[in-house]
Amino acid sequence: MEHGGIRQRNTGLAVFFISGICVISGGVVVSILQEKHGFAYGMTGTLLSLMSIGNLLAGLAAGILPGKIGMKKTMLILTSGYALGYGAMAVSGWIPVLMAAFFLVGIAKGSTLNCCTILVGDNSENRTRGMNIMHSCYAFGALLCPFIIGAALWGGDWLPMAALAGCGLLSWFAFLAVPLEKKEGAGKEKTDWGFLKSKMFWLLTGLLFCQNAAETSVTGWMVTYFKGSGIISGTLSTYTVTVMWSATLIARMLIAFVLPLKNAYTAMIKMGIFCIIFYVGLMTAQSQAAAIALLFAFAFAMAGMNPTAVASAGKMTSVASMGIMLPTASSGAILMPWIIGIIAEKFGIAAGMASNIAPCAGMFLFSLAVWRLSGKAAGKTGFIDK
Numbered sequence: 001m002e003h004g005g006i007r008q009r010n011t012g013l014a015v016f017f018i019s020g021i022c023v024i025s026g027g028v029v030v031s032i033l034q035e036k037h038g039f040a041y042g043m044t045g046t047l048l049s050l051m052s053i054g055n056l057l058a059g060l061a062a063g064i065l066p067g068k069i070g071m072k073k074t075m076l077i078l079t080s081g082y083a084l085g086y087g088a089m090a091v092s093g094w095i096p097v098l099m100a101a102f103f104l105v106g107i108a109k110g111s112t113l114n115c116c117t118i119l120v121g122d123n124s125e126n127r128t129r130g131m132n133i134m135h136s137c138y139a140f141g142a143l144l145c146p147f148i149i150g151a152a153l154w155g156g157d158w159l160p161m162a163a164l165a166g167c168g169l170l171s172w173f174a175f176l177a178v179p180l181e182k183k184e185g186a187g188k189e190k191t192d193w194g195f196l197k198s199k200m201f202w203l204l205t206g207l208l209f210c211q212n213a214a215e216t217s218v219t220g221w222m223v224t225y226f227k228g229s230g231i232i233s234g235t236l237s238t239y240t241v242t243v244m245w246s247a248t249l250i251a252r253m254l255i256a257f258v259l260p261l262k263n264a265y266t267a268m269i270k271m272g273i274f275c276i277i278f279y280v281g282l283m284t285a286q287s288q289a290a291a292i293a294l295l296f297a298f299a300f301a302m303a304g305m306n307p308t309a310v311a312s313a314g315k316m317t318s319v320a321s322m323g324i325m326l327p328t329a330s331s332g333a334i335l336m337p338w339i340i341g342i343i344a345e346k347f348g349i350a351a352g353m354a355s356n357i358a359p360c361a362g363m364f365l366f367s368l369a370v371w372r373l374s375g376k377a378a379g380k381t382g383f384i385d386k
Helices: 003-037 041-064 071-078 081-091 095-121 127-155 159-177 199-229 234-258 264-284 288-302 305-311 319-347 349-354 357-381
Strands: none
Touching (some): 003 095, 003 159, 041 071, 041 095, 071 095, 081 095, 127 159, 127 234, 127 305, 199 234, 199 264, 199 357, 234 305, 264 357
């Protein structure tokens, strides 16, 4: 691998680690702002929704703008959202400013995911391994964010947001320092939309949609479910997200370095099956120990699904394809938690959480469809182009 490629890959890994800190911190920061400014739950939900909307739109922008103004300019504009957004939160409590700030953080999240996927995927000898290492960096950042915010709070309730703005500034300078254009001196890249005709592309997008829906529903609702059902109460319930990210980090590191996937397609089918089994077990757990163990197992089973599915896109991976795939998939993270809330309001939190079995089953079905299609392609061409 050329030196420039190694530099791009390492930049992608480092920036995605910082992104893990900045993204997961959003849920903690909104609670700080709620306590500081006395927001109602409705406003809190609105701020989080604006971050999700920004994430959705950023992926589309990151797929279209490089063909018009170049990759470098696109990323420098879009990824400034972390520094600008968290900086605004640190200095202002005015609702319109905070709404814009969360939207900007979402923009930075979506564009960073798009760019890092390209930088790491295109510069890794083993794409599946590279994606798992990249997402492991994200998980490690997510694990660190509560400790960073907790330490910063000693200096005042504005300091966590200022610290996160600093992290965002670091990631922006990282993009500034690394060459992003595919050809030296090229400002624009011709956009190839041929992937839109690929059945494999849309099956993988559907798989990621279900994965995003299932994962976000658990991270967003599990604490509320445990408290409401009385299975896990008190401060222990707030650490369930830590359990999930710990399992995610361990699984991804194992896939990357210890237990590499021999066949990505069959591996995703197995992940889908285990996700269903462990989620059903989680919904029937009656004790703290069983609930925590099954939550860990569920997160462990799901951990490799996203990076493996993205890696399976192979040579279809580009700023344009990721600009369609990742935002479309992330809409599952907006839709399913909302559906759970509607069902929970009418039939109770247990029924709401039980509905999350649908995207779990969806992961299995899409994985099966991807495996069957890959087999047909191999039969026709003799190999799968990755």
